[in-house]
Amino acid sequence: MADLPPPVQGPTAKEKKYDRQLRLWGTTGQAALENSHILLINSGPGVVGLETLKNLVLPGIGNFTIQDSAVVSEADLGVNFFLEEEHLGGFRAERTCALLKELNPDVQGNFITEPIEPFLNKPNALDPYTLVIVAAPIQPALLMKLSAHADASLIPIFYVHSVGFYSHFSIHLPPTFPIVDTHPDPETISDLRLLKPWKELLDFATEKTNGLDTMDHEDHGHVPYIALLLHFLEEWKKGHDGQVPQNYKEKTAFRDIVSKAARTNNAEGGEENFDEAVAAVLKSLNPPEPAGSVRDIFKTKECLALSAESASFWVIAHAIRLFYTKYGVLPLPGSVPDMKARSADYIQLQNVYKSKARKDLAEVVESVRFLERSLKRSTPIEEKDVEAFCKNAAHIKLVRGRPFHVVQASESLKWGDRAKSIAQTLAFPDSLIPLYIAFLAWDEYVATHAKDALGGVPKVPGETDVETDTEKVTGVAIKFLNDLVKEAAAHIEEDELYIIKAQTGEFAQELVRAGGAELHNISALTGGLVSQEVIKVITEQYVPVDNTCIFDGVKSRSAVIRV
Amino acid sequence: MAEVASSSVLNVLEGPRAKWKYLDNILGREGPFTDPEWEPGQPVFEGLERAKVLVIGAGGLGCEILKNLALSGFKDIHVIDMDTIDISNLNRQFLFRHADVGKYKAEVAAKFVEKRVKGVKITPYCGRIQDKDDEYYMQFAMIVCGLDSIEARRWINATLVGLVDEENPDSMKPLIDGGTEGFKGQARVIFPTMTSCIECQLDMHAPRAAVPLCTLATIPRQPQHCIEWAHIIAWEEERKDITLDTDDPEHITWLYQKALKRAEEFSIPGVTYSMTQGVVKNIIPAIASTNAIVAASCCNEAFKIATNANPFLGFPETENYMMYTGDESIYTYTFEHQKKPDCPVCNPNALARPLHVDGNSTLQDFLDGLAERPESQLKKPAIRTEAKSLYYQFPPSLEEQTRPNLSKKLNELVESGEEVAITDPAFPLQFKYKLIFK
């Protein structure tokens, strides 16, 4: 027992509880969640919004508030998990808030039973919230108000439908929503610079491949494949006017050379390091050119015209643009995949990449500091933010948030710069655009059918007269469809258009069949999707939906479109 | 028809089905995709209430599945899970509270949903699915699985395929299976013997390649290699008499310290306590949202199968598999996974799969390889040819007798082109391979 190690600080209770998610979004993502305050404006059967909140309370958002003026009815008990029999006649906001809070004692929950209209009319009513989720149905004037708030205060707004077997949500994000921590697929992140090696990397390769032919089997089988590829590239260049393999044909010829150099007269009958080298040829022998989407970010006005108020993202992006302009490559991320090698050689190689990455980082930091001084910015950007940016520079994303459609009574719908590309995809088999249009027609019905004179609870299609409402919603949907085709000046064959119209009619009919009902499964699924997107938006990690997602529970399919 | 339908809806509004007002809009009305023969209303309600459903797993997916089925109108639900509640479950398994840590998942989950949704009966069984026999599985209309173990999935799949009796249509139990990992997941529907089964789809879930033992022992390069070394080699050398319990913080701490020291010797950065836990327990990240999506998709299919309120996944020759990815935007791919003609489970007459092997490798090497092959993934295989037993794990006497074969070369044991049959105690089936020497 004498050699027992000294006790270490194990994980805290909180780390234990959140272990499975911290492995995804880390402590910074968790802190962002804990600083958020989410408002749910609830309506209809009210399930999809609560299922969304459930998936946010569990991972520990800081605060949520439910606005809902509905009173608990018998029908709620058949569809909503966060209500019990004894709550009949009570306020739905109050009861659901209490049961949601039970899920996580670290989360603060609040409720508002005041009807939506007076609530929104109060000055600064939306100020406390960092994100708003709105469940349909809602009167268009109120939705407009929320959309205007998203524009003015840069607060993300989610608008959600769950009707029968179908659901939809749109996200109104700020006009610039940049993401550094996109969590790209680990398979795609290696940037080995084999075609643009620097001196230290070449020296490493020369050292490790020195006397390659005369090495004993043990040594030969442990030369890291990066050194092998660099070695054979130098050989190749000697016979090709100093050029590396240029095209597929040359690359496969090069691959054959590497493959033939492997020894097969050893005990294993082959060499793993050579296998790795051969497998990497087509993947890694590409010029380290950044993706078009990244170069586009360098060309945006936010990146080019910095001001003292620019977000740090743009200052760093500008500094990296300068780096790219100067060297033709992005700063080196510095990671090296695992490969067959002796420990010391691998660590040495890792350090070659790491020190180059540190050198590139230092240069970018220096430019950031220069920019800060010339812009007279007061608070310096933290070096760890610059580092994170440099590490993931090839995978940064910029989402351009924009308002979603708000359907107004007797106004036609505009698709603007999206008309053309949306109309083009209409005729694709399995397109879900007709379903999106059917949802818009469903909203138009809500906009034109007030349930009571006070304009309180909206009336939805199919509650009583299925046939008449189907006709109405289908008619509006077909009109929206025609308007879209006209606005886009799209040429669609008559028979194709006939099919699209028939599909639109079927979607409208299935929506009306529900009579405003939510199916618990579809709302739970959609609550999963929406909560996932809320988490991405709050943590500024991963890549959110841009900007509309549709789910078809009849065929179990989804689509994401930008509207 | 439409008129009959809407009046039946109006009738139930006041009555005992007031609670199911929303559900009955769907079940009481035809839609554009419902079968022309389908009759909405009373018979559908009754069919749904009669359908006995088995839920396997009461974890992240299972909690969601139980809630969803109860609120879809199912009345008679059974649930099996052998696990107890751990604190790290609480970030997504919403039927459990801090005070429930240590209790059986199936029991707590069943009680919770019964209390919340009045009128539903949930029967828990805290144990292994392998404890139950054919008669038990025969009582259900369908089975919904929310498991994290591929072995358990393969077992229930093979069992349900084995239940099918062509003379008895009730013997075919639809299997609806969900799985998640981080932001990714899948939902699939299997009609045993009729459509592609879990075994047919095994290569969709290829195991991660194991790090070779010699890397761990002599040339570690990654922090994970140091942890695996502590886990597999150091523990065995230094604490042989203590059974490793990956839930014991003292054990994890010991492994962590060992790994850290080894990493320092080789100048490898990055070993942390959390990584040690992750590697040793093979932790898969899990969040509430993905579980919600996949579980609800499964239950949506279960609901459609039970009611015919709309077409469902899994009808032969149509889509049966929905793949979900949510880390970059949202992407689903819904397709028909085809039945494999050589599936050892759903095609009992399948011919042996040809397998190219090195005749100079040992039987041991070959058996180790089976654990990693995506289409077999066998952990404790037993192997025989038509004529003789090559290796058996059980009983001990046979093990002892066949053990010397492990170090023999394949070409000393079989001819090229000879068929071998492989079985594994975890699965009620056998794999047939035709070994062809390279």
Ligand SMILES: [Zn+2]
């Ligand atoms: Zn099969």
